[in-house]
Amino acid sequence: MSRSCDALVIGGGFYGCTLAVHLARCFDRVLLLEQESDILTRASLANQARIHNGYHYPRNFLTALRSFINFPRFVLDYIDCVDKSFEAYYAVARMHSKVSAQQFKGVCDHIGAPIKPARAAVKKLFNDDLIEEVFLTREYAFNAASLRQKLAGEIAATGVELSLQARVAKVEALPSGRVMVHTDGQSIDAGTVYNCTYSGINSLLKESDLPLLELKHEIAEIALMEPARELDGMGITVMDGPFFSSTPFPARGLYSLSHVRYTPHSNWRDSETFHQPYEYLRARAPQTNFGYMIRDAQRYLPCLGKSRYVDSLFEVKTVLVKNEADDGRPILFRQNHGIKNFSIIMGGKIDNIYDILQMLASIQTFASAETVL
């Protein structure tokens, strides 16, 4: 069976869905393919659910400032998906931290992000020997389940055709300049194709005999728990080194616990050993590191030990090798990658979506200009 469409997006994560909805404004037939049985079930779901407001990057002023500028916009645009019902605390560790409390506050003051010392009752929850200072900040969490609903609504409203459980085997250039997309059961003739498969980007490139990107993958674990009574309504992040954060995870009504040292289970670079990320994850079936996370975290925050473990989300996290060290998570955008009209988009953070929307605006202008001609 063969079909055709004007634009085709591979991957129904947050970026793919948003992209498809925007493309639907300038193309007649837009197709969105997702290999799972619903949209937003992989990395868009299994992450800390943090909406960054700049606090996370005290050593990278530009990223901090950018987060701070995007924050109110994201909160406004996705207001129904934003959980504001908790207080966000940032604690600075005395030892092993790459910033001091004073530096941390300095950066926040400089970009204008609201920050003030936590009240005494909150400070008392922390181990004074290990924590230098605790700050009350303003940061929210997003609800991936609501985000899924919102996007499903937009997909339906804009007339994007969504195909679930559709795994793309390979893409192929057609002499006409269009792109042929082969899925398990069918071939689709598309005018322009976007690869938004995040961890799967290189797998598709490999199957299609296209040059690979320099990607590094990591099996990451987000543990989910019911928080201790004292910590209900509090999101806590310890800066800035091998520490942890425990923040609300609205999609499940639980709290997440992630740890810089114990969240990564294993990693590989595509340039060294190639694994199909999801198959690799399934084959590994990693055991939870919650036991290690909680033991370390409760040294800093003793009452955390009373939390009750529920389960863990394991997901493949993918970054560009060149950004591995510097915490930078720019949008990756490659137009005409090996094939004309075949582009790659990879975002690292949900709240970075505006960078891609900006890019899309220029593409749309370009596309509509073409239509006029």
Place this chain on the structure above:
Amino acid sequence: MSANAASPTSSPGGMATVITMLQDDRDLIATFVTKVTGLLKASRPHYEIVLIDNGSSDDTVSEVQRLQQIYPNIHYIRLSRSYDPETAFTAGLENSLGDHVIIMDVRHDPPEAIPLFLASAAQGHEVVIGEATDLPRPFYYRLGEKIFYRLARRCLAFPLNPKASNFRCLSRQVVNSITRMHNKSRSLKYLNAVVGFRHAHIEYELNRARPGEFSLTRFLKSVSLGISIITSHSAVPLRFASFLGLIASLLSAAYVAYIFAVSLFKTKVAEGWITTNIITTMMFFLLFFILTILAEYIARILQEAQDRPLYFVEFESYSSETFYQKELAERLNID
């Protein structure tokens, strides 16, 4: 996934940590890590090995990082310079996560004894202390030890066990109590005694693969450690100094009275330079003795008053990084 809901924190026996210090021990690490990992894996569901690199100048880092790709749960902490062993072990304790924490010497303590320590700890002994069988040592070492333990018995409120080595297993509660004490003098032996808790002892034979080094410098270091333990934790020598001072002043007062009497009742005062000399010497002796003790205390006060961290960490790394990848690769090779 929720089937193991309760297990991560409350599994029977809990998590074990083994801490050791590395100081130019590159060639020993691989055997140590292999043995210890095997033993820990067999006895506890969670475990970690904390390697404190106390300023090694050999290529310890690359050896550890090689092992971190093969074995899981190796936490490597490189201190900024070479500190005294007590401080290095404090760094280990402060960074350990285990419900039971074992401290051992990579050179002399046999890993085979680890299960014994853990078993004893699991029976509820908060502190399990290793007692090493005698190591042949030069006579001045034995003499020095004898003097130290006798003095310690007199001065310290909590007795030290002369046979105890630093090979020991502490419960989380004890580790927390010890790390909460902010003394700059970190003798584990003594801090252990201070915090109390239920003790048990395990005898073991020292690993003779590496002969002990008994140089004069090491002896002098031990002497200074001994002095530091006593003066850090006991006011007895200080009280002794003030007592001596009191006697000396009483004696000199009596002497003054004597001179006064002589000048009153004797018409001809003898030359008497012998008595004068004796008294002066005595006084100087006492004076300097008292000064020595005072100096020790001032040194301690200075140390405690300097509010700086006990140690600095230069670099740390953790092994989960590439472990599964290696394991998978190995498995594929076998298949």
